[in-house]
Amino acid sequence: MAASLQAAATLTTKVGMPARGGNSSLQLRSSQAVSKAFGVDPSAGARLTCSLQSDFKDLAQKCVDATKIAGFALATSALVVSGASAEGVPKRLTFDEIQSKTYMEVKGTGTANQCPTIDGGVDSFAFKTGKYNVKKLCLEPTSFTVKAEGINKNAPPDFQNTKLMTRLTYTLDEIEGPFEVSPDGTVKFEEKDGIDYAAVTVQLPGGERVPFLFTIKQLVASGKPESFGGEFLVPSYRGSSFLDPKGRGGSTGYDNAVALPAGGRGDEEELTKENIKNVSSSKGKITLSVTKSKPETGEVIGVFESVQPSDTDLGAKTPKDVKIQGIWYAQLDS
Numbered sequence: 001m002a003a004s005l006q007a008a009a010t011l012t013t014k015v016g017m018p019a020r021g022g023n024s025s026l027q028l029r030s031s032q033a034v035s036k037a038f039g040v041d042p043s044a045g046a047r048l049t050c051s052l053q054s055d056f057k058d059l060a061q062k063c064v065d066a067t068k069i070a071g072f073a074l075a076t077s078a079l080v081v082s083g084a085s086a087e088g089v090p091k092r093l094t095f096d097e098i099q100s101k102t103y104m105e106v107k108g109t110g111t112a113n114q115c116p117t118i119d120g121g122v123d124s125f126a127f128k129t130g131k132y133n134v135k136k137l138c139l140e141p142t143s144f145t146v147k148a149e150g151i152n153k154n155a156p157p158d159f160q161n162t163k164l165m166t167r168l169t170y171t172l173d174e175i176e177g178p179f180e181v182s183p184d185g186t187v188k189f190e191e192k193d194g195i196d197y198a199a200v201t202v203q204l205p206g207g208e209r210v211p212f213l214f215t216i217k218q219l220v221a222s223g224k225p226e227s228f229g230g231e232f233l234v235p236s237y238r239g240s241s242f243l244d245p246k247g248r249g250g251s252t253g254y255d256n257a258v259a260l261p262a263g264g265r266g267d268e269e270e271l272t273k274e275n276i277k278n279v280s281s282s283k284g285k286i287t288l289s290v291t292k293s294k295p296e297t298g299e300v301i302g303v304f305e306s307v308q309p310s311d312t313d314l315g316a317k318t319p320k321d322v323k324i325q326g327i328w329y330a331q332l333d334s
Helices: 002-014 031-038 042-082 095-099 269-275
Strands: 130-148 158-161 172-181 187-190 193-195 197-203 209-215 220-224 227-234 282-294 299-309 321-333
Touching (some): 209 299, 227 299
Antiparallel strands (some): 172 193, 197 209, 282 299, 299 321
């Protein structure tokens, strides 16, 4: 034990540690002396530190770049999975081009919801006087606006832009009917058959959704080719056999969904519209204009604007005016 204490005291004295009760201070060698003692060049250590810092910066930059690439790849894969097309709206095709495509070539491209276009032709209505038969009449809406009160206070009712809530199934197609060109240059068309209605729902800026039945049923349009139009029938959005959440319908279901207390409160005026369903039709107006025709193939295209009422919820709500603008295509067969 005494030998161990003596060895510890000797080691403390050699390294310069102060003895108990002594006044000597701690003596530290310089970093250069320490470096020489261990055989290390101080400048090399500095270069080593700088090199490590540079490597860490390069690694961090590579990580950032890799993150960006991964994010871009994820966004790209999301677009692919969702079916989004980098080209946006598909190119409008002619009737023959559409007919030459297979089902799989058309599926998911949006082409099935588009009306054909004309390759060539003249920028006017160039058909001779006579009687024709319209076939393949197609109406493709490109804009839906609804007349409603503005979001701002005291703003007068006006046609507001809407957001389409329906899928690409709102185009009317395969419509047929007689078409006549008079000697004075006027034309007349009567709608007889075809896919002449489509249920559509749009959303106003305030969030209100407006359903309506886009149609041109029983249309009788006449006038100059630059602007001809007329009225058409707008059937009820719901049929008479449709039942509301309380089981009330036009031709079936309950007559009243509210208990009848004394005084007959169930048939008060404010509840009459809810209890008595109204499935009557209304009227709309449309104006068509010819922009190009091709007599060799019997094709004609143009634009249209239609104004019709929206759904009334079987008479419970006041209908809103819906303005529909778009393009149309037809084939005239003599």
